[in-house]
Amino acid sequence: MSKLKVAVIGCGSISRHRHIPEYAANANVELVAFVDPVIERAQAYAEQHGGKAYADYETMLAEVKPDAVSVCTPNAVHAPASIAAAKAGAHVLVEKPMAVTDEEAEAMIIAAKENGIHLMVGHNQRFMPPHVKAKQILKSGVLGKVLTFRTSFGHPGPDGWSVDGANSWFFRKEEAIMGAMGDLGVHKSDLIRWLLEDEVAEIGAFVGTLHKQGTDVDDNASCILRMKSGAIGTLVASWTYYKGEDNSTILWCENGVMKIGTHPDDQVIVELRNGTVERHKVGAISTNEKQLSSEVINAFVNGILSGGEPAVSGEEGRASLKVILCAFESQASGKFITVNE
Template structure:
């Protein structure tokens, strides 16, 4: 079987921890190129993983003609790079948030459809083993309908994650467009939608920069959500959890409670109304402090090989993005907003 040739655009932390090692270890993929505006970074990856180094992604697309492209650059470049890659005939895996506004996301989806290529969004939380188990449990009907929920995602901030530390693009609005809301909040918005198999009907939110001095993006989001089903819940995203990371969710249902991420050895716990407790040791949730194989690359490649629709399609990425965009409008207007 001929290997799929992948080009990775953007050589920051997500490439270091996820995309380079996961593509390099995939038996059906060959890394053909790394591209970064800082040439030394691309050169460093080429020395370790092979391929060719580029500073211009358009030249890379023309010369390499990759089968796959992964876009993990500052958010404002996601749309133009995804569209260019799709127009070059490549399947695209783009990091979240897929775009900075709905119009960009729609153009990305249209480009993929027009060129007959797949577009997948790196909403990796759907692929974490505890979340897959939680989806199975909720879908089984044993717990009944979800009534209320609380979901939280937080860490110390990009200065502890990005290769550029406190000088990272994450803190600049002209490159990131949004801060913790787009970095972490969108993960939870996507997870809630997927786990509940439901859409957000209304968002009320507060979004602020509370502690990241010198930055013009948000470092905290607190949102209340009402789902189409009537379920009510909260979504919290923070870059100021200085005492440690948090990636937890709890769902109160008709027949019991589902907890995710509270106990390391048993990341999924079910507590039924009759007092029964079930604990599932099903693997971990990848975090900045605990890097695990994400499953994103495996899912992307598998979908292309089998001709299946992407597990997290562009359309799904857009729906989750709209929840976060609605939160910004709500925070600005003080009103509840429909995504």
């Protein structure tokens, strides 16, 4: 079987830590092109993995005609690059947030359908072992209905993570459009939708720039959510957790509580009202300091080769983005916003 010819558009940190090494490790993939406006970055990967380096994706798509692309650009470029790739007949894996408006997300989904390509959104939290285990436990019914929850994602910010540090596009509004909510909040809106198999019905939010200097993108958000099922909870995104990353979720249910990512060794803890406690060592959640395989790339490649549905569809990405967009609307209006009306 011939290998899937893959191009990576955007050669920053997410490509360096996740996309490029995971493609390189996949026996079904040949990396054929790397695109970055800082051409030296693309050239370095081309020298390392083979393939060609390009400064823009339009030229690459016309010349290379890849089978699939990863879109790892600044947020504002996600939609145009994904749509261009779809029109060129390439399958698309796009980083989150999939787009910066609901209209863009819809246009991406339409482009994928019209061109018969696989569109997947890189919501990696769904693939992390503690979250997979937590969903299995929820589905078993042992905890009963989820009543309330809190889910949080915070770290010290992209200045310590991005290839450009404090000069990163993450802090430039015209390229990022949104800050901590687009970086971390959308991970948690996607996770809570997926874990609970439920949609966010209503959201109220405080979103602001509290501490990062020289930027007008949000560095913190605290949101309150009501799900369609009636469950209520909080979602927090922060770039100012300067003393340690937090990516934890706690679900308070009819029959007990489940704690995910709250303990360094026991990644999932279930405490039932009858006094029993289960501790599950299932593997850690990836952090900026300790990168683990995301499984996103393997899921994307397997989906294309099998001809099945994308592991995280454009529709799923759009629904998770909508929650974040409504949080910004809540901050602007000072009101609770009905989601997905």
